[in-house]
Amino acid sequence: MRIALAQQNYVIGDFEGNREKIISGIREARNQHADIVVFSELCVCGYAPRDFLEFNDFIEKSYESINKIAAEADGIAVIVGAPSRNENPKGKDLYNSAFFLENKKIKKVIHKTLLPTYDIFDEVRYFESNTTFETVEFKEKKIALVICEDLWNTVQYSLYVTTPMDELKKQNPDFIINISASPFDYRQATERISMLQEITSSYNLAIFYCNTIGAQTELIFDGGSLVMSPNGKVFDEMPYFSEKINFYDSDEVQKNALQSNEQAKEKIKLIHDGLIQGIADYFKKLKFTKAILGLSGGIDSAVVLCLATEALGKENVFAVLLPSEFSSEHSVSDSIGLCKNLGVEYDEISIENVFNEYLKSLTKQFAGTSFNIAEENLQARIRAGMLMAISNKKGYILLNTSNKSETAVGYGTLYGDMCGGLSVIGDVYKTDVYHLANFINQRKNIIPKNIILKEPSAELHANQKDSDSLPEYAILDKILFQYIECRKGPREIFDMGFEKNLVEQILKMVNTNEYKRYQTPPILRVSPKAFGSGRRLPIVGKYLS
């Protein structure tokens, strides 16, 4: 049997656009003599539709689209993902389903059993869990058709009491087809393969696993659709971050692959490519063209400028230098050097006059006080005011340049440098921002060396250095990683050998700055635990704070 896996990029709620893309995939697969073409989870409406699912109108539009797609299932079987209605008045209104289309009709609807509800996932919010298990019969083969998480209940990942494959195995399926919308992080492709290997070894079946690609605001999908032989060898891993249809002969896959055909998995390159996809789709899907950002002379804004230029083209990025009396001379010259290396347009606007005018207007309120965080934050807010004024005037979208380390400890100004439509590196620790800079410079020396070598500084008062307020990033990032990604408590982190006071101080900074992160722009997610919808903490609370 010839199976086509269609790895495509959808827009949430764009039923027409998604349908056109799916139909063109069906036609290509039919031309290439495929017996079945497989699309990804919830491809009809785009993943994740979130509370749009609560609108009856949205579900109706989805059904209309499925019927139009079914009309194309002629001489080829088609598997698409979409919500389906639960006819039982008890329980949630919907299932997360795979529609098996054949002979211009819906032949079978298979529902998802394991509904991820952790991190960025909220599926129980919308869907009822499936409780009946049946393979799909097609051309004398029995297919175990499952949806994404349905495979993720193994020895390594044991979040659920039910194991759908244990039920389906009883019907002696010939192979497994899985439709997924499995979000990217730098470690996900490795985990996915490891999990599928556990599945093949448990059930001795070939797997055809179709994932989506593209970014949906903060969530990035990497593709990397997989075909695995029953012996656990990767028969093929489709490329990351590109749309593609590949074709496979199921008999050949079942014969067991001898050699793994895998994509390279280098963490910094994956993060880099993920961020490019994230920026590009944010602009493309919202129909924006141009980005604006403030360039401080530091490494964070430099890296974001490089990424934006790669994602959008140098003609679509506009940099603004906003020096104050506290800006060092090299901040401006390094920034100009970077813009010239990239060939992007830039402007320089001093914030000094507006700053002084603010201080004049606030004479009464500031009387008798000395320069402190109020004046520091004011500068950051004036910069944001300038950038947003240009953004509003020209229709450019402001990119945020905060990194994960400073976002974690609240080392940033709300309504100042924390502004922007999209946070590009808010899920990248400072130490990895350096790695990204070096990765970018590997191909060509774009980022001036001085930007990489200088000591980090917010330059909001004379001779300020990040190290005045923060421990060195090499240590800070390690402690943050244990707390945020690994969810270790203070006692567990002390026991790893970090200093007690330092750990307590850092954890307190993270917890007391939840209020700032609440108002932060969406952050492109590249790690297993990003700030945003995947990490939900109370603002008012008293725990490690």
Add this chain to the structure above:
Amino acid sequence: MRIALAQQNYVIGDFEGNREKIISGIREARNQHADIVVFSELCVCGYAPRDFLEFNDFIEKSYESINKIAAEADGIAVIVGAPSRNENPKGKDLYNSAFFLENKKIKKVIHKTLLPTYDIFDEVRYFESNTTFETVEFKEKKIALVICEDLWNTVQYSLYVTTPMDELKKQNPDFIINISASPFDYRQATERISMLQEITSSYNLAIFYCNTIGAQTELIFDGGSLVMSPNGKVFDEMPYFSEKINFYDSDEVQKNALQSNEQAKEKIKLIHDGLIQGIADYFKKLKFTKAILGLSGGIDSAVVLCLATEALGKENVFAVLLPSEFSSEHSVSDSIGLCKNLGVEYDEISIENVFNEYLKSLTKQFAGTSFNIAEENLQARIRAGMLMAISNKKGYILLNTSNKSETAVGYGTLYGDMCGGLSVIGDVYKTDVYHLANFINQRKNIIPKNIILKEPSAELHANQKDSDSLPEYAILDKILFQYIECRKGPREIFDMGFEKNLVEQILKMVNTNEYKRYQTPPILRVSPKAFGSGRRLPIVGKYLS
């Protein structure tokens, strides 16, 4: 049997403070000769602890606290709510549990079956669902002990396949005890009684229902703990928004109440009291004292000033008037009148000089363009800059004054009037803001009549009126209510008789402004569908947009 219901206000993660409060409740109940004292759901750690539950350290602290509380269960039985560990390696790590404490020990742990996962609830994110059902035997009575949502599966509310009371009924319980953390909205107390009446009529049992009170950032809890006789009469409804312990004789309750002893349920008063609780707890629990806000001369900031003054005291509120060249004279005089009526301190700071200095600095970027949204937003952002400067200098917390109507359609400036630590009326439609103003003026004429009567205006350009960009609020709010609260689609709203173009325009405004709401402060929730964690929509998408 003498049953005490302890309606208390907890702080999330404050194990020590919560424990002290619970222990003082136990001692009072014992002094008053109660047989059992009942506390609310997850009272040991505070509700909703959210992702703190993913920290092993947090769960350990919770168990330590339960053991200390158990030591007080001497001569009295105690029911407290806390997370408990799931010993099965499959499934989620925790249960949401009721601990029945007796003779200084944990006698029984009952787990929650129905885990709300919709709107602001995320319980499946953390908890495994209970599958075994057993009553608790105590002093020759059989108690059906259930947790909050466990009762909410009736004919009216049929979200679940399992009905815990059907299982428990088989063991012939004598009465029901329910421990809850059921968040407030203006309609919740009515729904709660209606649901409990369905329960009493189905099972013919008395109910003792203990709810928490107090605000946890945006979530407000109203208390209103209930005792209901088997005939569906409210034997007692405890007061809203205050801590209290009440005592009931279970035999008397079972005899059937003749008269309902209910609290009054007037929508605008409920909203008013809920907002006061919300402001007060935000400040108290974060140990802030003073609030600052910008006073525009319009009704929104006037109402917020009144509410803040009532919640925090007039000595703890500071108002700032920030006129520009577009401000009408009455904006300033009306604002001063209001401050004087309330006795709150105020300052006036013109934004004109800073505005002009910004325009000078932006000469190159703004060249050849005419005054538009860029200059309008700039004024709002300068105001925010002034307010945040004073906030940072003096440690006052900025209150946001945006209403729900403008938040819905994006009629506000990000990093401008959308700033603040807490949005007070972001869940109150403009038409209800007027009702709140009139409610406040009922007791005493505090808000100058002109503020209530004047036509709404942002005053960001000459002679601007809200009605230039928006339909009249009476119609706008009705359409928004159908879309947001009732989740009706465009076709359903046309069919109610609203104009098609207008509906499409408004729905599009709501959907395309999701990006602004993503960065809005936490909004005190007083309606069944507030912006914030209870309404989750994609920013990048193409649906009704």
